[in-house]
Amino acid sequence: MIALQDVIVRQLMREDMPESVRMGEYCFHYELSEEQRIVRAEQTDPSSMLGLFVEGKLASRLMVHSMRIYVQGRLMDMGGVAGVATWPEYRGRGAADKLMRAALASMREVGQTVSLLHPFRFAYYRKLGWELLSEYRMYECPPAILQGLGGKEYTTRRTDDWRVLDTLYTRYAMRYNGMLQRDEAWWKKLLAGDSAHRAVCYDGEGKPQGYVRYKASGCTMIIYELVPLVAEARLSLLGYIGAHCSLIDAVKLRSPIVDPLLFLLAEPGVKHELKPDFMARIVDIESFLKQYRFQSGGSSGSLLLQVTDSAAAWNNGSFLLEINAAGVGSCSRCNDSASQRPAIEADIGAWTAMLLGVMRPSMLRECGRLTASDHQVSVLERFIPAMPAYFADSY
Known part of the structure; x- marks a missing residue:
């Protein structure tokens, strides 16, 4: 070079x-x-x-x-x-x-304290500390298999009210790590530019419980977002999609990888594939850990972390992480020679994947991305919540 x-x-x-x-x-x-x-x-x-x-x-x-x-x-x-x-x-x-x-x-x-991007090549950004954040599952199926899934007490109606959609989206987004906060400008740009329809599902009391954002492309219905807040809303929205069987031949549905669709279908042998999507990296590990919400369980603990980062020198070194019983963490840089106990070692990409719920600590150690004892892994497993990661705004 x-x-x-x-x-x-x-x-x-x-x-x-x-x-x-x-x-x-x-x-x-x-x-x-x-x-x-x-x-x-x-x-x-x-x-x-x-x-x-x-x-x-x-x-x-x-x-x-x-x-x-x-x-x-x-x-x-x-x-x-x-x-x-x-x-x-x-x-x-x-x-x-x-x-x-x-x-x-x-x-x-x-x-x-955190950064996201859509990579042109995963390997390039991995060497700079970004790591895979979001995967999604893409289903393709005939609409007829979704017919009859909806409950009688729920109704689904088309809407252009972005405020209703935003309220539902926000409650849904809080269930995943990595979901974007959308403001009014984002919604209006999104709804004006995607040529899509929106439909909201209401329960028996008239309360909105989910929405679907979709469009027809030829004889295929493309589902950009299926956002249910409760199980009944999911079934109702899927039934609404299935009701289009006389208008379309196929449905393409994008969802998080933890989506339960295959368990809801009488015949689950539909085409589906997993696709990697966005990447993320912690920009400032010390600041990130101070803001992070750990699992509260009535006990406290402390861990010595060893971080390596080839692109952000301020992340290199040892950090003492202390977590109280309420799940609130404090983090401070410490001198390597000042501590007599072994540190948990990982690069910034592995720490990002672990703390954002992409990979559990035990799996990271199994694949060689984390150096830690059995006890240290068990402590990490206890304090890091098992919240999945997803990013819905990459289409």
Whole structure:
């Protein structure tokens, strides 16, 4: 690799935007008219973008969206990395790596303790500390097998009221690690741009208990979101989908991997596959652990953690984690030589997967991503809640 010379990383300015737009066209294989280029350059906020400049020329750029996600039912500030692009003459020279490291430092500075992204290649971002966060299950089945699943007391009606959808989504999102907090602007953009229908399921008292967001593409119904709050709502929404059997030939339904659909069908032999999706990484392990909600069980405990992070030096080292009976943790950096007990060792990607519910501690040790004794693993298993991870906004 040929080292880059005279490198500066800084926030983009308005005058950098035309070049950034052209880079996006080149790297992501689309073409805009000159008028569209001008509009995009004017509408994109440069303060959310970082660029790496070599000898004064923009070589690589990315965007960090300021968002929040649910982790153990609580909101955490998150930096969503997107639009990572590099001109070909600077690839293979470490430009994007330098930019990603600078982005991590920037996220830490503004209090974004976790980061999400959709990878173009998992291996590339894994070496920078991001790890698989979300998988989803994609079903494909004839609608007729869903007929008759709905209960008589529940009714499902189409709606365009984003407030009702948001209330249901928020309650559902708190059940998973990694789900995005949606605001009014996000909802309106989502509903205006997906050409989809929305239907809400109501119980016998008229209370909304779930929704489905879907669209027809030819003779196929694509289910973007199936969001039930109770078991009866799930059945009612599936029955609503099945009621379209005279209009469509197939249903494609996206769901979390823990979805129980196969247990609800009389004949569960339908086509389905698991697909990896978003990645996540803890930006600042000390701050993250202070915000994290551990399992409360009437007992307290302490653990010595050894963290390695090749892209964020502030995460390297030993940390003393103390958890009280209410599940509240305190975390402080400690001197390696000051402690006489062995530490639990893992890299930042493994800690991310463990704390966000993607992998249990025992499985991480089994696959060689965690070094810990039997006792240490049992303590981790006791304190880390078994809440699954999912990200629903990647379509």
